[in-house]
Amino acid sequence: MAEKIRVTVWNEFRHEKTKENVKALYPNGLHAVVGEFLSATGDMEVTLAALDDEAQGLPDEVLENTDVLVWWGHMAHKEVSDELVAKIQKRVYLGKMGFVGLHSAHHSKPFRAIVGTNGNLQWGRNQREVVWNLMPSHPIAAGIPDHFIIEEEEMYSEPFYIPQPDALVFGSWFEDGNILRSGCCFIRGAGKVFWFQPGHETCKSFFNPYVRRIITNAVYWAVPSVDGQSVTDKCPHITEPIIGEFNK
Amino acid sequence: MAEKIRVTVWNEFRHEKTKENVKALYPNGLHAVVGEFLSATGDMEVTLAALDDEAQGLPDEVLENTDVLVWWGHMAHKEVSDELVAKIQKRVYLGKMGFVGLHSAHHSKPFRAIVGTNGNLQWGRNQREVVWNLMPSHPIAAGIPDHFIIEEEEMYSEPFYIPQPDALVFGSWFEDGNILRSGCCFIRGAGKVFWFQPGHETCKSFFNPYVRRIITNAVYWAVPSVDGQSVTDKCPHITEPIIGEFNK
Amino acid sequence: MAEKIRVTVWNEFRHEKTKENVKALYPNGLHAVVGEFLSATGDMEVTLAALDDEAQGLPDEVLENTDVLVWWGHMAHKEVSDELVAKIQKRVYLGKMGFVGLHSAHHSKPFRAIVGTNGNLQWGRNQREVVWNLMPSHPIAAGIPDHFIIEEEEMYSEPFYIPQPDALVFGSWFEDGNILRSGCCFIRGAGKVFWFQPGHETCKSFFNPYVRRIITNAVYWAVPSVDGQSVTDKCPHITEPIIGEFNK
Amino acid sequence: MAEKIRVTVWNEFRHEKTKENVKALYPNGLHAVVGEFLSATGDMEVTLAALDDEAQGLPDEVLENTDVLVWWGHMAHKEVSDELVAKIQKRVYLGKMGFVGLHSAHHSKPFRAIVGTNGNLQWGRNQREVVWNLMPSHPIAAGIPDHFIIEEEEMYSEPFYIPQPDALVFGSWFEDGNILRSGCCFIRGAGKVFWFQPGHETCKSFFNPYVRRIITNAVYWAVPSVDGQSVTDKCPHITEPIIGEFNK
Numbered sequence: 001m002a003e004k005i006r007v008t009v010w011n012e013f014r015h016e017k018t019k020e021n022v023k024a025l026y027p028n029g030l031h032a033v034v035g036e037f038l039s040a041t042g043d044m045e046v047t048l049a050a051l052d053d054e055a056q057g058l059p060d061e062v063l064e065n066t067d068v069l070v071w072w073g074h075m076a077h078k079e080v081s082d083e084l085v086a087k088i089q090k091r092v093y094l095g096k097m098g099f100v101g102l103h104s105a106h107h108s109k110p111f112r113a114i115v116g117t118n119g120n121l122q123w124g125r126n127q128r129e130v131v132w133n134l135m136p137s138h139p140i141a142a143g144i145p146d147h148f149i150i151e152e153e154e155m156y157s158e159p160f161y162i163p164q165p166d167a168l169v170f171g172s173w174f175e176d177g178n179i180l181r182s183g184c185c186f187i188r189g190a191g192k193v194f195w196f197q198p199g200h201e202t203c204k205s206f207f208n209p210y211v212r213r214i215i216t217n218a219v220y221w222a223v224p225s226v227d228g229q230s231v232t233d234k235c236p237h238i239t240e241p242i243i244g245e246f247n248k
Numbered sequence: 249m250a251e252k253i254r255v256t257v258w259n260e261f262r263h264e265k266t267k268e269n270v271k272a273l274y275p276n277g278l279h280a281v282v283g284e285f286l287s288a289t290g291d292m293e294v295t296l297a298a299l300d301d302e303a304q305g306l307p308d309e310v311l312e313n314t315d316v317l318v319w320w321g322h323m324a325h326k327e328v329s330d331e332l333v334a335k336i337q338k339r340v341y342l343g344k345m346g347f348v349g350l351h352s353a354h355h356s357k358p359f360r361a362i363v364g365t366n367g368n369l370q371w372g373r374n375q376r377e378v379v380w381n382l383m384p385s386h387p388i389a390a391g392i393p394d395h396f397i398i399e400e401e402e403m404y405s406e407p408f409y410i411p412q413p414d415a416l417v418f419g420s421w422f423e424d425g426n427i428l429r430s431g432c433c434f435i436r437g438a439g440k441v442f443w444f445q446p447g448h449e450t451c452k453s454f455f456n457p458y459v460r461r462i463i464t465n466a467v468y469w470a471v472p473s474v475d476g477q478s479v480t481d482k483c484p485h486i487t488e489p490i491i492g493e494f495n496k
Numbered sequence: 497m498a499e500k501i502r503v504t505v506w507n508e509f510r511h512e513k514t515k516e517n518v519k520a521l522y523p524n525g526l527h528a529v530v531g532e533f534l535s536a537t538g539d540m541e542v543t544l545a546a547l548d549d550e551a552q553g554l555p556d557e558v559l560e561n562t563d564v565l566v567w568w569g570h571m572a573h574k575e576v577s578d579e580l581v582a583k584i585q586k587r588v589y590l591g592k593m594g595f596v597g598l599h600s601a602h603h604s605k606p607f608r609a610i611v612g613t614n615g616n617l618q619w620g621r622n623q624r625e626v627v628w629n630l631m632p633s634h635p636i637a638a639g640i641p642d643h644f645i646i647e648e649e650e651m652y653s654e655p656f657y658i659p660q661p662d663a664l665v666f667g668s669w670f671e672d673g674n675i676l677r678s679g680c681c682f683i684r685g686a687g688k689v690f691w692f693q694p695g696h697e698t699c700k701s702f703f704n705p706y707v708r709r710i711i712t713n714a715v716y717w718a719v720p721s722v723d724g725q726s727v728t729d730k731c732p733h734i735t736e737p738i739i740g741e742f743n744k
Numbered sequence: 745m746a747e748k749i750r751v752t753v754w755n756e757f758r759h760e761k762t763k764e765n766v767k768a769l770y771p772n773g774l775h776a777v778v779g780e781f782l783s784a785t786g787d788m789e790v791t792l793a794a795l796d797d798e799a800q801g802l803p804d805e806v807l808e809n810t811d812v813l814v815w816w817g818h819m820a821h822k823e824v825s826d827e828l829v830a831k832i833q834k835r836v837y838l839g840k841m842g843f844v845g846l847h848s849a850h851h852s853k854p855f856r857a858i859v860g861t862n863g864n865l866q867w868g869r870n871q872r873e874v875v876w877n878l879m880p881s882h883p884i885a886a887g888i889p890d891h892f893i894i895e896e897e898e899m900y901s902e903p904f905y906i907p908q909p910d911a912l913v914f915g916s917w918f919e920d921g922n923i924l925r926s927g928c929c930f931i932r933g934a935g936k937v938f939w940f941q942p943g944h945e946t947c948k949s950f951f952n953p954y955v956r957r958i959i960t961n962a963v964y965w966a967v968p969s970v971d972g973q974s975v976t977d978k979c980p981h982i983t984e985p986i987i988g989e990f991n992k
Contacts, residue, residue, distance in 0.1 A: 139969060
């Protein structure tokens with residue numbers, strides 16, 4: 001790969017400033033930790049962005065130079081401007097950018113708009129999670145065993161009102177009796193979307209080597225690959241037939 | 249079926265008032281024709297609605313008493329209010345209403361928002377279309393042969409930037425060299441969505457018996473069937489474990 | 497529905513003869529219990545069949561008069577003749593019969609051949625199972641709540657090497673840390689297939705009202721619906737063009 | 745990629761010996777032409793195999809050293825031994841080999857067994873085909889425009905009784921009024937399968953640069969990627985719980 005993948009890791013970055021236990025885990029924001037392990041691949045050029053940055057962290061010159069946008073948001077979903085959401089959605093649909101949603105991004109505006117879902121699920125206390133590998137042949141599952149255990153993660157549960165994923169790569173078990181479709185690929189427009197469950201702000205999941213591997217795999221997978229098509233943001237009027245002649 | 253299915257057929261209803269050739273085909277609006285063959289089943293109670301009616305045709309008391317919403321729009325997509333679109337989307341996601349989009353509804357606001365697509369495709373002149381039955385086992389294909397011919401329909405073509413349908417029931421051939429995934433089921437939230445290609449305002453497709461059968465089948469299929477679940481418009485917090493005990 | 501659905505419930509029927517605990521639960525075979533609750537709908541005409549019956553329970557006159565075949569097998573999968581498997585597979589593919597596989601039928605010859613899988617999964621001791629409803633809009637989920645608990649069932653676990661289902665209706669949680677895609681629809685040829693996890697021979701799952709409802713729903717869903725197509729067991733040579741003329 | 749992908753191109757290799765027009769196009773067999781453009785990537789080590797070779801071209805030492813098996817068969821499908829088919833199917837399911845079926849391989853024994861289909865479709869005379877790109881974001885579509893024209897190819901038509909593909913990458917238009925789902929990905933077991941329509945023995949499709957690019961892309965995509973899982977050919981009995989303790 002001659003050129004590096006341009007990854008922007010967007011974080012709401014509020015919990016880390018207000019909650020001591022979160023600050024202790026992620027003093028520079030959880031996006032800094034995610035960005036660090038992505039950078040460590042050597043294949044990615046990482047930009048960090050936060051809600052309270054200028055232009056909500058995504059001025060046009062950043063967004064237009066992003067190949068894959070990684071997103072974490074939670075308490076401030078509603079603050080993200082509809083205009084920005086529309087720009088993100090459009091860029092994904094046109095095959096210019098992939099989107100990787102982490103944890104509570106299931107309820108974020110861009111995830112909901114891009115995928116076509118209200119993102120609703122049930123949730124509960126932190127507990128043990130077992131992540132099961134449902135599709136070992138998928139590139140996002142490379143290097144991941146049959147299952148792995150996360151000692152503490154926020155419980156998310158079905159019913160999760162997402163569309164059936166194009167590829168359901170991971171499913172999760174939670175101690176209290178719940179399960180979740182926890183690693184889901186969606187093809188939307190000419191773009192690729194992945195959502196992954198682990199990553200609560202009070203948990204260490206972003207330090208788990210399998211979680212890191214999965215997020216890293218997902219970024220590689222989500223890189224736009226449209227290189228032979230003329231994807232446009234309109235419905236082109238065809239005035240010449242592909243085959244044959246008009247009014248024959 | 250003890251109670252009738254409550255179907256609302258929504259039509260932009262502009263072309264029929266301004267273009268002579270359209271008015272000649274559909275003097276009372278194409279929704280009147282669609283409503284008539286749906287009513288003829290004896291199983292459906294049909295309400296007609298139009299963009300220029302009060303509350304854009306869908307005041308709350310109509311929407312909240314609709315089991316299946318059939319939608320046709322074209323030149324005035326942008327006039328449909330975002331507030332109404334949000335209400336429609338929410339009602340489908342909560343499993344209270346099915347949505348059947350006809351023809352140029354592929355680019356309508358509700359279809360795009362519900363499904364998660366920009367709805368973009370290519371289009372061309374009116375021509376012969378052959379509709380192929382790709383999934384004979386699907387209830388929407390009941391009574392439909394291997395293929396049937398529509399003598400004149402507006403050409404719609406791939407690339408059509410929809411998500412992969414949960415069921416791809418029909419595909420179409422067009423004279424000029426184009427094809428389209430033309431009959432598509434999408435499961436969204438707890439609701440069901442079907443989109444079907446034929447139905448240009450200058451064509452007689454809504455008089456074609458197979459087109460009528462397919463739209464009728466689609467309405468039966470899209471009726472909400474959530475009767476054992478507590479679907480809500482939020483992410484419920486579970487405070488009691490399904491199995492086991494907290495803090496054990 | 498004027499005519500009754502002709503359902504044949506096939507059971508290996510060996511455990512019930514040799515193991516006391518199984519005999520105590522299902523003295524006439526578990527197929528008798530399944531057949532009984534299906535008959536109780538009033539819509540189904542049920543035939544019971546067992547491996548040790550003549551023609552392995554499915555002579556041609558039975559098979560050819562079966563609309564939906566329900567299958568339970570376990571220790572004697574290999575004894576089922578390849579010839580019979582080929583007949584079953586063909587009948588499903590031609591849209592003449594649906595197939596509902598129960599529990600250990602995941603590893604049966606007909607399920608594997610029809611669906612295209614080795615049917616492999618992991619399994620463990622009997623324990624509590626929570627069945628989660630992943631697709632409330634699906635007809636097989638009608639009447640089923642968000643989740644229900646089975647106090648004792650054999651544990652089955654991912655990785656389950658099935659193709660991605662056309663509809664993933666249920667998922668299951670097991671006490672020991674395992675999950676499973678436990679209620680799966682597959683469209684194969686012009687026919688419909690459903691597989692459901694509960695139903696171990698030492699457990700009472702076939703007496704559970706939700707399990708009964710799901711199996712009953714599945715039989716209704718799997719009824720062949722090909723009524724407009726000419727499905728044949730060959731590749732027809734088309735000698736006349738659909739549109740246009742040869743050698744023009 | 746440190747090591748080369750080991751590709752075996754299997755061809756029935758009968759038409760080329762008996763029909764003058766086929767021999768003229770493919771004097772060394774069409775597999776030789778396919779093998780040549782795959783070799784030209786520099787990333788693949790290609791082995792040619794034919795039905796009339798020893799062990800039907802696939803002795804164990806060849807099969808067990810194949811990462812991707814490319815298959816073309818037509819008139820002699822029935823001659824391929826069931827034992828060989830079982831070996832191929834098993835190797836794909838265990839994630840040790842990908843399978844790329846070309847043209848009439850839709851009706852080959854391995855394709856049918858692996859995917860779970862009778863492979864039936866309709867077919868007609870040679871004519872113009874337009875291949876449409878339905879999923880530009882898919883790696884197999886890389887470098888392929890919206891559509892391309894093949895001047896002469898055997899017509900294949902829906903209804904094609906395949907399962908819904910995990911990814912429907914291409915669809916085709918044919919002059920006489922027919923369409924086909926013509927480029928289909930199937931995930932089976934831990935392995936990957938792609939089938940592509942062009943490649944009739946009397947046509948030059950294997951010289952078409954887009955056809956070559958697609959087949960080449962498909963081989964890269966189908967390479968086994970199971971590197972973290974313990975895929976076995978049985979149903980392992982789990983005797984220790986993942987979480988918790990037995991009989992607690």
